[in-house]
Amino acid sequence: MRVTLTQVAQRAGVSLASASRALNGESASARTVELVARAARELAYVPDARAQSLKSGSTRQLAFAVADVGNHVYVEMLRAVEDTVREDGYRVLISSTGSAVPRDVELLQSLGRGFADGLVISPLRITGELLAELDRLSVPVVVIGLLPDDVAIDNVRANSPVGVGLAVDHLLASGRRRIGFVNGPLDTTPGRARGEAFRRACAAAGLSIPAEASVVADDFTFAAGTDAAGTLLRQAEGLDAVVAANDLLAAGVYHAAAELGLEVPGRLAVVGMDDSALAAQLLPTLTSVDLGSAARGRQAAELLLARLRDPDRPVQRRVVQPRLVVRSSSTAPSRPAASRPAGLTSEERP
Amino acid sequence: MRVTLTQVAQRAGVSLASASRALNGESASARTVELVARAARELAYVPDARAQSLKSGSTRQLAFAVADVGNHVYVEMLRAVEDTVREDGYRVLISSTGSAVPRDVELLQSLGRGFADGLVISPLRITGELLAELDRLSVPVVVIGLLPDDVAIDNVRANSPVGVGLAVDHLLASGRRRIGFVNGPLDTTPGRARGEAFRRACAAAGLSIPAEASVVADDFTFAAGTDAAGTLLRQAEGLDAVVAANDLLAAGVYHAAAELGLEVPGRLAVVGMDDSALAAQLLPTLTSVDLGSAARGRQAAELLLARLRDPDRPVQRRVVQPRLVVRSSSTAPSRPAASRPAGLTSEERP
């Protein structure tokens, strides 16, 4: 069946310990190393990760927990995390928690079983219960998201206020004035942060946004975005721009606008957030605020690796700065409603 | 630090063995069970997964290896796999191999270390080297993809021939006659299968497809699709429809068409494959052949679980049947080039 080190040692004619040392580059005579290496090769010996884990106390595995693997943002984070930790010989255990808290907590509790050496988690909802579990966690954890200030956990976050500000300023600079907002659920961390940021950005620009120009989708998904945007565009007539709290919601805005015959960007400019792959794939291409998904994933992974190396280092909080990526959905000048047929024309695409 | 069963036993005033039995529901007196349960609760005891692994020989972990986590198809598979195996108490270790074979092989070799009890792999390129490694694997594996007939490995596959046939027939039924094809790399399993399927479907319909109506993208990605489609639409004038080997390539066709002022679907019908989330998000919404990504993931997971339960069961091969999902990108009637300005109008959307 499975080849053990004992068998290798026997075949090489040395003791178990010598075999171990020889393979691990500890002090051993050239002859022993040669004998053992050869026996190992002949038997196709592979060390047992389970036994090594038990012995060393570490699994060389890290867990990555996200709300929704379906959202491309998390995929980018995942990829960044994986790429980063692989160099240090870690594998990544993925865990999609759904947007339900119970699964989060369940995962955190099971982490105590020691199947992973650390955790990167990007929760949609940061509840007291979740924080309590994080606090009693026996392995290092890095949270991607907006953590309360008094929580002593390594943390990487996007800068939503600046990000939303970039979007609003860009729209204002393009001559838009009647700006609507499609947010995600307000009981989520990004939902609350981005909603607040939108209000402030508008206030700072001296823009008064009526209540009906802001809607909240049931979820950060395309379907929810389409519904919410439909409501928004119907209830707040005359909008000339919409900011969406993420790209999926923005795609929903496109669909709602199309249904109402509102041309994008001619009649309605749209700006998304996250700058996920989708932004470049849509037509017209979507202007979006890059909140640094990959960067956040990478930095979270780095923080985790650093803490694994030195458990006593001071807690770090990193903020990834946003960047506006201007594409077609916001670049054509605003036009009055009836100047041309609704629809996209190739002339408007760069 | 970490609470061990020994400590629980001490606190409960029973032996290690009794504590183990009490917690695992083996024969033990009610009193012992009570004492142990209480001690465990008070100490917040959690069994150590590493030790259990070593003892039992199983990790309750399964690995899932895919070429590209960035492709939504794999995300859907991943989700299905995770959902399916979670019920049986397995965790999923994700491994994105890139499209490079070396990483595949590397993973397979390291699987011998016993950190996972089984593997689901969906390789883009099924090479001899890969098959050789699969063959000498010490844990059960299920391959999603087109495996050679003589390989005795549990296998789940899509039905590309039927799928491409559905696309072509649908286009013919909508009155399209000059159909182009954007394929992915021919050295990949899906690329080869779909290319072949397209040729046959056209032949079966009595359609002769000139060589220039078929192009091969460098990769199954949006960027590669845009490039390839640009070439296609320029070199094969007068096409009234394009089938793309996946949805990302289809999105590329949209962009290339827009650049050339070819209205979709008025001038050019487009059909994608995979029916990923993207299909519904694009505008016009993309008609696509659902190849059952989620179903393939789920079935692969089921096969793997079944084999873990019974290593001696006969090898199974499952084929997931495709389904055409008709949306807007293929439903408007074909029109001559100059009848109207290029662009999409809301009237064309259902």
Next chain:
DNA sequence: CTGTTAGCGCCTTCAC
């Protein structure tokens, strides 16, 4: 430099 020995935490015979 090498071999012997003792665990890592758990489960599981085996006697009692």
Next chain:
DNA sequence: GTGAAGGCGCTAACAG
């Protein structure tokens, strides 16, 4: 029903 003891595969002390 219970406790003592052995061992999963490996590494790290300790002697020699």
